[in-house]
Amino acid sequence: MEMPRLFDGRLKVRHLLLVDALSRQGTVVSAAAELHVTQPAATRSLHEVEDILGVELYERGPRGVTPTVFGEAFTQHARAVLAQLIQAGRHVVELAEADRGTVVVGSHLAGSNILLPRAIAALKRDHPYLTVIVREASPEELLLELEAGRIDLVVGRLTAPSGEGLMRRPLYEESIELTVRAGHPLVGTPGIRFADLVTYPWILPGPQTALRGEVEALFARHGLGLPENRVETTSFLTVRQLLLDTDVVAALPALLVRDDSRLAQLPVPLEAVGHSVGVTASATRTLSPSARAMTRSLEEAAAGMSGAGRPPGAQEPGPDGTGHGGPGERHSPR
Numbered sequence: 001m002e003m004p005r006l007f008d009g010r011l012k013v014r015h016l017l018l019v020d021a022l023s024r025q026g027t028v029v030s031a032a033a034e035l036h037v038t039q040p041a042a043t044r045s046l047h048e049v050e051d052i053l054g055v056e057l058y059e060r061g062p063r064g065v066t067p068t069v070f071g072e073a074f075t076q077h078a079r080a081v082l083a084q085l086i087q088a089g090r091h092v093v094e095l096a097e098a099d100r101g102t103v104v105v106g107s108h109l110a111g112s113n114i115l116l117p118r119a120i121a122a123l124k125r126d127h128p129y130l131t132v133i134v135r136e137a138s139p140e141e142l143l144l145e146l147e148a149g150r151i152d153l154v155v156g157r158l159t160a161p162s163g164e165g166l167m168r169r170p171l172y173e174e175s176i177e178l179t180v181r182a183g184h185p186l187v188g189t190p191g192i193r194f195a196d197l198v199t200y201p202w203i204l205p206g207p208q209t210a211l212r213g214e215v216e217a218l219f220a221r222h223g224l225g226l227p228e229n230r231v232e233t234t235s236f237l238t239v240r241q242l243l244l245d246t247d248v249v250a251a252l253p254a255l256l257v258r259d260d261s262r263l264a265q266l267p268v269p270l271e272a273v274g275h276s277v278g279v280t281a282s283a284t285r286t287l288s289p290s291a292r293a294m295t296r297s298l299e300e301a302a303a304g305m306s307g308a309g310r311p312p313g314a315q316e317p318g319p320d321g322t323g324h325g326g327p328g329e330r331h332s333p334r
Contacts, residue, residue, distance in 0.1 A: 004053045013085070015049040016078040018042060019057065020148060023075040027064035076147075083149025083285060090288050101290035102131040106142035108156040108209075108234060113256045115171070115277065116155050119301040123294060130290055138208050138234055146282060152291040154280040155298060157210065157253075167283035169295070170276045171302035176211070177265040179252045181243050187264045194222050194268055201229040203239050203250040211275070215251050218270060253277075255305070277302075 014035075021031035032042035050057050057071035067075060093101060107116055120132050135142070135151060143166070145151045158168045178197070186192055186200075198219075204226070205212040212232075219226055231248070233239060236256065242248050244262055251270065257263040279298055281287060287295065 001054055006052070010052050011049070013082075015045055015052075016082055018045050019049065019071070019075050019078045020082060022046070022058060022065060023067050023071065024144075025064075026066075079148040080284070083147070083282070086149040087285055087288065090290075100129045100131075101288060102133060103153070103288070103290040103294045104133045104135065104151040105294060106135050106137060106145055106151040106154040106156075108136065108139050108142060108154075113236060113253075114258075114305065115255075115298065115301055118305075119294065119297040122301060123297040127290075127293060130293065132294070136235075138206055139210070140208050143280070146280065149282075149285070152281065152288065153294060153298075156277065158276045158278045158280065165282060165284045166280055168278055168280050169299075170278040171299060172277055172305065174275060174277050175254045176214075176251050176270055176275070177254045177257075178268050178270065179243060179250050179257050179263055179265055180247070181245075182262050182264045184247055184264065186249075186266055192266060192268055194218075195224065197249050197266075197268070198224055198227050200227075201231070201246065201248045202227040203242060203248050204230050204232050205251070206232055206234045209234060211251070 017035060018031060021034045022028065025031045025034060028042050028046070029039055032039045035042065037045075046058070053070070053074065055070040056068055057074060058065035058067055090101065105116065116134065120134075123130065123132065135145070137145070139154070139156065142151065142154045142156075146154055146166070158170060180186060186196070204215060216226065231238075231242065239250055239252065240260075240263075243250060249266070253275075254265070257265065279295055281291070281295070
């Protein structure tokens, strides 16, 4: 096939926005609603971009649309272009308004309870007019938002990235502990075995998380299936309240519950279950001044936490934000 003519003036930013929305929403109706356009307008735009490229981007079905191999490839490039445009707009604003910029941070369970609040508080002391926006979601959803440029940094457990062009900066190591309420029947019971826990209700991480896979492997090593009485969530507020109100058992990062006297950790070893907490950023985009300030504050907060410090060999991040001169690691697809 001939090379598509993408610079002849027909391809518009609205086409890129539509492809991004369609790939996430899965239906033309939902994508049109997100973009505040009519369904016929969205359908017409889809036909236009497919005509420009000369391929079919989506398979149409009774329940929506599914990206073809061409759709998946073009969506990735569309998101990269949109991310650069978003970054360009922010850069102009920050140059015009100095430290009155905005940093958008994605967070999941690890790091959201202590590390991130401390870093934000310290950052706001030095930059009171810098706006910090925190978005909570699953690690996979946050990486998608990071890829699309809708967030600047992801703070939490460092797992294998789902795509190339991501840079990970470890901040500290954290163990996973079995957590219950302080008045739980097992608290103070000597000689607790892992098998004793399956008769109690459990809170498990969502199936899309790396921690869930490790917990499942832990049960398998003990020859046990997953508890039938369970709740699956990555919301710490939900986890915390269920722990306080019921006899559930949850596998949680140790620092999440360290300072809460109403919760207790059971002396049951979890072997190799643990993780690095750190920052994930795009290795292909320059961090904004606001994002660099947030990264430095996160590093300082981690270094000041009891039992947590800067990883060996860590350095100040490079001025371009891509990890040159710092501990950031670039990763290719799994």
